[in-house]
Amino acid sequence: MAVEAPIRFGILGCAEIARKLSRAINLAPNAELCAVASRSLDKAKAFAAANGFPSHAKIYGSYDALLDDPDIDAVYAPLPTSLHLYWAVLAAKKNKHLLLEKPVALNVSEFDAILDAVESSGVQLMDGTMWMHHARTPAMKDFLSDADRFGQLKTVHACFSFAADSDFLKNDIRVKPDLDGLGALGDAGWYCIRSILWAANFELPKTVIALPGAVLNDAGVILACGASLHWEDGKSATLHCSFLSNLTMDITATGTKGTLHVNDFIIPFQEKEAYFSTGTKTGFDELVTGWLPQPSKQVITTDLPQEARMVREFANLVRAIKNGSKPETKWPTISRKTQLVLDAVKASIDKGFKPVEVVY
Amino acid sequence: MAVEAPIRFGILGCAEIARKLSRAINLAPNAELCAVASRSLDKAKAFAAANGFPSHAKIYGSYDALLDDPDIDAVYAPLPTSLHLYWAVLAAKKNKHLLLEKPVALNVSEFDAILDAVESSGVQLMDGTMWMHHARTPAMKDFLSDADRFGQLKTVHACFSFAADSDFLKNDIRVKPDLDGLGALGDAGWYCIRSILWAANFELPKTVIALPGAVLNDAGVILACGASLHWEDGKSATLHCSFLSNLTMDITATGTKGTLHVNDFIIPFQEKEAYFSTGTKTGFDELVTGWLPQPSKQVITTDLPQEARMVREFANLVRAIKNGSKPETKWPTISRKTQLVLDAVKASIDKGFKPVEVVY
Known part of the structure; x- marks a missing residue:
């Protein structure tokens, strides 16, 4: 060939x-x-x-x-x-x-x-x-998809914040309403929403509610906000995105039988090796003085950067x-779902933190 | 002597x-x-x-x-x-x-x-x-109190869940309205609320809102719920407590300059040694292909179990x-604050997830 x-x-x-x-x-x-x-x-x-x-x-x-x-x-x-x-x-x-x-x-x-x-x-x-393309991502997904190791997804918490400096907060396109007018929600929040949808097999939540206390700049651009997402089957998720807190990027997903933690999901700490933590049927020892079994660290080495x-x-x-x-429709479909939820968070903020239904 | x-x-x-x-x-x-x-x-x-x-x-x-x-x-x-x-x-x-x-x-x-x-x-x-008495706790508090390493507290996320078995869900006192009628909120949620207040120097939030989707049993006892907490100065926190998800117990606290992670805050993985992770002014390398500096693990050895x-x-x-x-008033004071916030979460659930003001 x-x-x-x-x-x-x-x-x-x-x-x-x-x-x-x-x-x-x-x-x-x-x-x-x-x-x-x-x-x-x-x-x-x-x-x-x-x-x-x-x-x-x-x-x-x-x-x-x-x-x-x-x-x-x-x-x-x-x-x-x-x-x-x-x-x-x-x-x-x-x-x-x-x-x-x-x-x-x-x-x-x-x-x-x-x-x-x-x-x-x-x-x-x-x-x-x-990060969707990192070798770690399908490995984490394998865990989340495993009925024995993870079970049914119950909750996800995702956050992405970084501490923007004063120059960024004055001049970056991400704080300008006519450029990246979605601010921290469009930038950092995109990743949180994507990670939550990814964990939920891209099933859309029914309802999205922004949490009170979103921080906007004078031009009305979001600098920090949070939201909770709620599915028909009782699954829920929370997210926090911000330009105003130290660099943090977590996914915590809990299922009926397992727990996933990753603390560098968007940009791995290092380029050549990445890890995540999994716990399955974690419990306590007899006197509740320690965990049995304990969670374990899964290490993934990469051929190419994500x-x-x-x-x-x-x-x-x-x-x-x-x-x-034909073009692969998977990618535009998940882009659109991410944008839909992002729009719902924005709409909830605009409506004074009222619940917003997500309609596909 | x-x-x-x-x-x-x-x-x-x-x-x-x-x-x-x-x-x-x-x-x-x-x-x-x-x-x-x-x-x-x-x-x-x-x-x-x-x-x-x-x-x-x-x-x-x-x-x-x-x-x-x-x-x-x-x-x-x-x-x-x-x-x-x-x-x-x-x-x-x-x-x-x-x-x-x-x-x-x-x-x-x-x-x-x-x-x-x-x-x-x-x-x-x-x-x-x-866990308030573990040797790790003041070490974590030192970090959170450090203006250079952590800065000003912005957000906390705390969760505590464990997967109760069917016997527990039928017979444990924590699912009985006449025994431990506060259910998962009183049991697991207590720790989440305490950890959030601890991180916030026991300053009470102004407003508490339970998140939709609280799960109650037939007798009306909470099996799982979430809430967000909001302070006057813009700090916020989220919590999730549950009897229905795999064992997970996290505190993630982000400040303007630092981040704290601990994933076994209530019962350390092991009795004799415990750890937590701290990041200070964590950022990216020049091409944004890795973290510089990376968070680091702090190990605490203990003389006695917590x-x-x-x-x-x-x-x-x-x-x-x-x-x-005289008796030390610190301990009953923080017990009361924890109970106050717990009551507010309960009241918010009872009011259909409406905001509840916390009044000392």
């Missing part, structure tokens, strides 16, 4: 996160860094030079020009959320497969417009939630489409 | 947990197991024989008889919560110092009646929340009173 040509990537914009993705595209065996576009040609040149672009990579002074390049298969779009609707739709219309940063849109109706464009063109859409695995997976899907397959 | 005589303990009832406390009283250097009472003399005899009571220990066939014994300084009362009011008040009136199991009462007004009796008699009251340290501390306070000091 002939080796197939790598999928040719262009990057829209020179966001900080694009540096990590440039490396990931270089690391992925089936992907190639072919172009970068910025509204400033100089900025794009400097970005390419600093981030390992090959000498033949094209440098564009506009996103349009990159999207018009017939030699680009796929784009990575780390743009401010308010620009997703326009550029994602245009990219799809130009037949570019689309690796889109999270949150995928300002709300689900915008995302549905993106989905329409993507479906019309038959291109692949995947969001940039890297972001390179994401690129590899995405490029595999693009390759399959080039070879006649 | 002459060695002072140990404090002489009597135990009211032969509850399962009294076995652990009998061992603890034997282990504590300043305490002595002197009596046990049960409504069944045979049961009390068997209990004393099985739990290391010295041969001179007295065996009583009624609680009254034990309380009338002038040679008993202090009683440990692991009675069903519904009996606390009667027996704790009587014990105080009989001038017995009182180590009272949690929850301390069915509600704060009952506890206030107990406090009145205790204050009138000048005896010491302490509740049986053992329950023996509790007995030792309690007996020290009793000894001080015998030597002329």
